Amino acid sequence: MGELALVLFWPALVGYGEAAVAYAGEVVRPGTLGRYAIWGVRLGWLAQTALLIAQAAHAAGFPWSSWGGSLNLFVWMSVGVYLIWGCRPPYRLLGLAVMPPAAVLLALAWASGGVESDHRSDFGSVFLAFHVGLVIAAFAAFALAAAMAALYVWQDRRLKRHARGVLRTRLPGLSALDRLIARTIAVALPALTLGIGVGLARLGSEDASLDPIIVVTLVTWVVYAAFLFARYELGWRGRRSAYLALAGFLLVVVIRIGLVPVDHF
Amino acid sequence: MRVVLVGTSHHRAPVALRERMHFQLQEVSEITGRLAGPSGEAVALSTCNRTELYVADTDPEAAVERAYAELLLLSDLSETELAPVLYTVSDEPAALHLFRVAAGLDSLVPGEGQILGQVRLAFEHAREAGATGPILNRLFRQALRAGKRVRTETAIAENPASVSSAAAELASRVFGELEGCRILVIGAGKISELAAVNLISRGVDTVLVANRTIERAEPLARRFGGRAIAFDAVEDELGRSDIVISSTSAPGFVLTAAQVQRALRARKGRPIFFIDIAVPRDLDPAINQLEGCYLYDIDDLRDVVEESLADRRREAVRAEGIVTEEAVRFQEWQQELDVVPAIASLRQHAEEIRAAELARVAGRLDGLSPRERRVVEALTAQIVNKLLHTPTVRMKEAAGAANGLAYAEAVRHLFGLDDGTQGTR
Numbered sequence A: 001m002g003e004l005a006l007v008l009f010w011p012a013l014v015g016y017g018e019a020a021v022a023y024a025g026e027v028v029r030p031g032t033l034g035r036y037a038i039w040g041v042r043l044g045w046l047a048q049t050a051l052l053i054a055q056a057a058h059a060a061g062f063p064w065s066s067w068g069g070s071l072n073l074f075v076w077m078s079v080g081v082y083l084i085w086g087c088r089p090p091y092r093l094l095g096l097a098v099m100p101p102a103a104v105l106l107a108l109a110w111a112s113g114g115v116e117s118d119h120r121s122d123f124g125s126v127f128l129a130f131h132v133g134l135v136i137a138a139f140a141a142f143a144l145a146a147a148m149a150a151l152y153v154w155q156d157r158r159l160k161r162h163a164r165g166v167l168r169t170r171l172p173g174l175s176a177l178d179r180l181i182a183r184t185i186a187v188a189l190p191a192l193t194l195g196i197g198v199g200l201a202r203l204g205s206e207d208a209s210l211d212p213i214i215v216v217t218l219v220t221w222v223v224y225a226a227f228l229f230a231r232y233e234l235g236w237r238g239r240r241s242a243y244l245a246l247a248g249f250l251l252v253v254v255i256r257i258g259l260v261p262v263d264h265f
Numbered sequence B: 001m002r003v004v005l006v007g008t009s010h011h012r013a014p015v016a017l018r019e020r021m022h023f024q025l026q027e028v029s030e031i032t033g034r035l036a037g038p039s040g041e042a043v044a045l046s047t048c049n050r051t052e053l054y055v056a057d058t059d060p061e062a063a064v065e066r067a068y069a070e071l072l073l074l075s076d077l078s079e080t081e082l083a084p085v086l087y088t089v090s091d092e093p094a095a096l097h098l099f100r101v102a103a104g105l106d107s108l109v110p111g112e113g114q115i116l117g118q119v120r121l122a123f124e125h126a127r128e129a130g131a132t133g134p135i136l137n138r139l140f141r142q143a144l145r146a147g148k149r150v151r152t153e154t155a156i157a158e159n160p161a162s163v164s165s166a167a168a169e170l171a172s173r174v175f176g177e178l179e180g181c182r183i184l185v186i187g188a189g190k191i192s193e194l195a196a197v198n199l200i201s202r203g204v205d206t207v208l209v210a211n212r213t214i215e216r217a218e219p220l221a222r223r224f225g226g227r228a229i230a231f232d233a234v235e236d237e238l239g240r241s242d243i244v245i246s247s248t249s250a251p252g253f254v255l256t257a258a259q260v261q262r263a264l265r266a267r268k269g270r271p272i273f274f275i276d277i278a279v280p281r282d283l284d285p286a287i288n289q290l291e292g293c294y295l296y297d298i299d300d301l302r303d304v305v306e307e308s309l310a311d312r313r314r315e316a317v318r319a320e321g322i323v324t325e326e327a328v329r330f331q332e333w334q335q336e337l338d339v340v341p342a343i344a345s346l347r348q349h350a351e352e353i354r355a356a357e358l359a360r361v362a363g364r365l366d367g368l369s370p371r372e373r374r375v376v377e378a379l380t381a382q383i384v385n386k387l388l389h390t391p392t393v394r395m396k397e398a399a400g401a402a403n404g405l406a407y408a409e410a411v412r413h414l415f416g417l418d419d420g421t422q423g424t425r
Helices: A002-028 A034-058 A067-086 A094-111 A125-160 A174-205 A212-232 A238-258 B015-021 B025-036 B060-075 B079-085 B091-102 B114-128 B134-153 B163-175 B190-201 B214-223 B231-238 B257-267 B285-289 B298-360 B370-400 B404-415
Strands: B002-009 B041-046 B050-057 B087-090 B182-186 B206-211 B227-230 B243-246 B272-276 B293-297
Touching: A002 A034, A002 A094, A034 A067, A034 A094, A067 A094, A067 A125, A067 A238, A094 A125, A125 A174, A125 A212, A125 A238, A125 B163, A174 A212, A174 A238, A174 B163, A212 A238, B002 B015, B002 B060, B002 B091, B002 B134, B015 B050, B015 B060, B025 B041, B025 B050, B025 B060, B025 B114, B041 B114, B041 B134, B050 B060, B050 B091, B050 B134, B060 B079, B060 B087, B087 B091, B091 B114, B091 B134, B091 B298, B114 B134, B134 B298, B163 B190, B163 B243, B163 B272, B163 B293, B163 B298, B182 B190, B182 B231, B190 B243, B206 B214, B206 B231, B214 B227, B227 B231, B231 B257, B257 B272, B257 B285, B285 B293, B293 B298, B298 B370, B298 B404, B370 B404
Parallel strands: B182 B206, B182 B243, B206 B227, B243 B272, B272 B293
Antiparallel strands: B002 B050, B002 B087, B041 B050
8 A cells, every 4th residue: 555655645745736836826927827726636636536545445444534544534525625616717716725735734644644544443434434524524614614714804805905916816706705605614514513423422322531622623513603603693794704714714723733642533 | 912001090190080081880891892902802990099901912002002092082181181190011010910909909908808809890891792802811810819819818808997897897806796786876977877887787787876966867877777866865775785886076975984884784794895986085985994895996996907907018918929929820821822823833734744644655554454553543643742742842931931932933934834823922
């Protein structure tokens, strides 16, 4: 697996890295590098998909329950979710917020052994697939929502300040971004709820105790639930809503990066 | 055949002269018919910024004379009055000029898009009138291609070039698609009307017009298919409006931040885009500080336009490269025309000799089987092709180096091809 993992990992990383650089170039000079960026994303994602398939084929059980493995899965899902929107020209610049972290996190996943398939867990594969799969899918969607929220805040500030080049960068309208953030979170929260539910059921059956990851994940759920409540019941929109989406994602970052020492499985 | 262009544009002639040379599309058939003459081709282009007559003819001087006569007839001016504002260009520079025109590089606003459609219409009308032929068909098709390439391969036409289109573009940065948006126009000024027209062309579907005297608001509202409202109702309507355009002559603010703040409650976080085109300003600048409110006054919009024009000028440098490339391509094609008839005559001559020689020895080939006959046919054809390959290639190369005519004449002389066939140029 070692060599095969490397053969597939490097094209994925190079594709994501190329996309990150090309998106930065697209901001500086719109209309030139955007199309190369999207090809970097596509080819990188295909290579990573092949990597995940190879991992699954070689592994005895669910191969992404380790920290590095789940990071690998998280990057793949985040880029996959981005590709749904990223292929459309108005949303291409979202890649500026998605691809640089994706490249860094994939490198981190590799450094922490997340592209191998020899991780062993005491938990059953079906439980891990549901629990890890659902939670990571929700986190990936939250990452995309945060990327959109960051673009919203940036574009809002530029429009308010009548910034130079405000028309030069091709971004979706603020209202469109605002709607997409809310829709993405509305789809992701049920996935997180199910993922947490599966985890808590297992926790109850084994009479185990809460760990910091579980606690922060529950707080994250509360923040995103508050986001949806504030939007649909209190009419929160725009900048406030975007800040709340960013705050929620900060907790996701804490779970994924800040709580590395916690042995969750 | 030589290509000749005679015309004038905003660079040379003031509007008072340009309007005298202007003609309608319905007149194109008649004009191009006269311009083309007995054996030529012609296309006539007339826009608000230019009148240009393109003629392809074997006698370029006669073509220029016909074009001058046509412009004198159109303008009803004397030659001494008209000549200083006209330019006459021929061949490659004429092609390059047309390509620059089609790409919007010769327009008042670099990258202006309307001209490409106008060039297409002029060409289509001339073609329908039967006034074009191989030269101008090729020239105008390539001009349209150059125009399209410039628009797709550069960002020259991407950003707005007027205050009204800048306002519409900024609104789309707030709302994305403008379909379903409501505009509130305060005051019935000309620029606000233009901005409203621009927004409506992008899908805005409800227009409210408010004016101190409602009678003045009604005609404008009717033109937009909207509704006129009393000035007092502005604050009530604000909560339901997405885009507000204001251009009254009021001495103070027509809308204050406090009024907008009250209206925002009804909008439940939905943004409002304010365009203040009035001097003195109608809208309190503090409105821009409110969450979800974006206010652009006339200076802000002018800055956006200036910046956009600077971008267009930068892109124009790239666009010049594209049109030059297309002009070179046209030049190469045109030069090849010099040698094509000579090559065709040479090949025909060789084929006639081959066929005659085969016929001469036909009796001696009677004993050959059909398969062997085919081999002899193929062999002789191959010998002819191999012999003519190098001269053909060399003549085409010579055409590219601009001495194709001399080579063509030499070939005609050496092989005795004086059959009266002349080049198309």
